[in-house]
Amino acid sequence: MWLYLDAQEDDDYQKLQGSHLGGASVRNLPPDHPAHCYKGVWDQLSTRQGSNGHFLLILDGARIVVPRRARKRILDFLHRRHAGIVKTQQAARQLYYWPSMSAAVSDAVEKCELCVAALPSKPLPSVLAPTMQAVGLDLFHAGGREPATTLSWWTGIPGTRSCKASHPPQPPQ
Numbered sequence: 001m002w003l004y005l006d007a008q009e010d011d012d013y014q015k016l017q018g019s020h021l022g023g024a025s026v027r028n029l030p031p032d033h034p035a036h037c038y039k040g041v042w043d044q045l046s047t048r049q050g051s052n053g054h055f056l057l058i059l060d061g062a063r064i065v066v067p068r069r070a071r072k073r074i075l076d077f078l079h080r081r082h083a084g085i086v087k088t089q090q091a092a093r094q095l096y097y098w099p100s101m102s103a104a105v106s107d108a109v110e111k112c113e114l115c116v117a118a119l120p121s122k123p124l125p126s127v128l129a130p131t132m133q134a135v136g137l138d139l140f141h142a143g144g145r146e147p148a149t150t151l152s153w154w155t156g157i158p159g160t161r162s163c164k165a166s167h168p169p170q171p172p173q
């Protein structure tokens with residue numbers, strides 16, 4: 001219910017709703033009208049009235065257009081599981097809409113220490129050669145297969161890779 005109240009107290013939201021209910025076309029509205037931020041989705045909006053008599057805008061019949069003052073709370077709600085940027089954005093897109101919502105979600109998640117700590121280790125900067133980009137190779141033939149002795153220049157860890165010969169072994173001369 002607080003979303004309805006937030007919408008009620010948000011001047012821009014009220015302007016949006018009034019213009020939408022009145023069937024206004026965005027291009028006929030003054031340049032500083034908040035509807036210009038919604039022109040890409042204007043025809044997909046509808047209005048839902050709550051039991052308290054207040055209204056919310058709905059996108060595509062399902063997503064609540066979130067009033068500005070409620071966005072922080074919605075972000076906190078979406079982010080409560082610390083699921084990372086992609087999953088949080090997916091959840092947001094199912095339920096809510098506001099201009100630049102995806103950017104706001106990534107911003108919130110990027111600033112979260114828990115989410116950052118849960119990320120897989122970031123790749124090393126390219127100037128410090130990643131493990132398998134700098135490998136010493138010593139190939140030798142063994143019956144059609146080419147076991148390769150590898151030595152990573154980055155980790156110094158030796159290894160053996162068995163790989164298919166790219167060409168048949170040459171008969172002895």
Ligand SMILES: [Zn+2]
Pocket residue numbers: 079081082083084109112113114115116
């Ligand atoms: Zn987080």
